[in-house]
Amino acid sequence: MERAPDLHRLYVHGSGRRGADAWPHVRDSAARFFAFSPDTTIDDQVAALLDDIGGRRSLVFAHSIGAVPAVLAAQHVDLAGLVLIEPALYDIARGDAAIERHIAIVTEARALASSGDLRGFWAILRPLMFGGPFDSARWREESPLAERWATINLPWGHGVRERMLDGTPSLVVTGGWNDEYEAIAQVLADRGATHLVLPGHEHRPHDSGGFVHVVDDFVAALAS
Template sequence: MIREKALRRLHIHGGGRRGAEAWPHVADPDAIFVSFPADASIADQAEELASEHRGERLLVFAHSIGAVPAVLAAHRLEVAGLVLLEPALYDIARGHAAVERHIGIVTEARARVAVGDLRGFWAIMRPLMFGGPFEAARWEDEQSLAARWAATNLPWGHGVRERMLDGIPTLVVTGGWNEEYEVIGEIIATRGAVHRILPGAQHRPQDLPGFADVVAEFETSLAGA
């Protein structure tokens, strides 16, 4: 009798904290926490996932932009299930007004970086990403954060298509606070994914007490599939 491989939980961070620091509520001692190099491209990230975790039976958790390499690598891995948290899969939602507005603002901001105007970049990006206005008095403290955001990968332009999730049991969890992520969740749901909305933590629904119950329900469905 061939014993089925144990299911391991692989956690892929978003654009902020990396590794286990991005998942402070995970208590699984066997969990795997990815920590991509800061300068790794999306293509490099997808290749790392596919090469480093081939042969393992995985339940993959991916947050925000981490969903992009997760989806690109998924069919090269043995993925039993995929949990996408506020997935930044903008490529599958092109044309939607909220998504195009976001992309347009970021494109305008990046154009400021291209001419060496980091402060101008931050004046555009700070309200978009953090909800508060640019304040000259805080610029010195926020300059390094602005530089990091100016150099981070963009989550679109990578050829992600919703069909890439076909055949992979998928749970999408969004926070109900941002139309862009809700649209992406709805599109994925049309391909058969389960979409759950957990309000209260905005971009990090995984930090809410109810998240564990949603995941447990999803895992039960995998066992019965």
């Protein structure tokens, strides 16, 4: 993916891979790849984005929960555009059945973790986030992952509202595999965002070979 010379491109990862590792198909030595540590707050992430953007004309790419600080930052600067990949903007789709189910399950699991029952937390969260039931034989191997997921930022409760993208050219890309992300994308599309589905890679549709062309078309439209 080549960089248009007049755009400062920033890439904000989700809850998994960080930095450039989260964007293996991007070939842009001038891009800014964020690598937030797990204990970084959403507010800290917003501040880091704003500091990096400065007064530059910027195009921000954000995956999953990375969309939360990206959208919040967009309230303070005039972005050239936003590319949101499976954005975990749960607050804008409250009331949707899939969204409410997800929040309820995670809330129950986190309550167990807060009470000291990490195994109970993982027994609930693992099937939701990774598929497959809790396996006690793998607990020693998976307990560090459970500890991380018990304390990472949740993608709701940060005051994100759908109106926050009004006036910012936005492309939303989903994988067509999860009702939660499709519900969020529909809300954004109803507010004027362009929504495209790239199937075959589930939560990482930006790994699709078609993603580069989708972004190129979006950037071309920004310049027109």
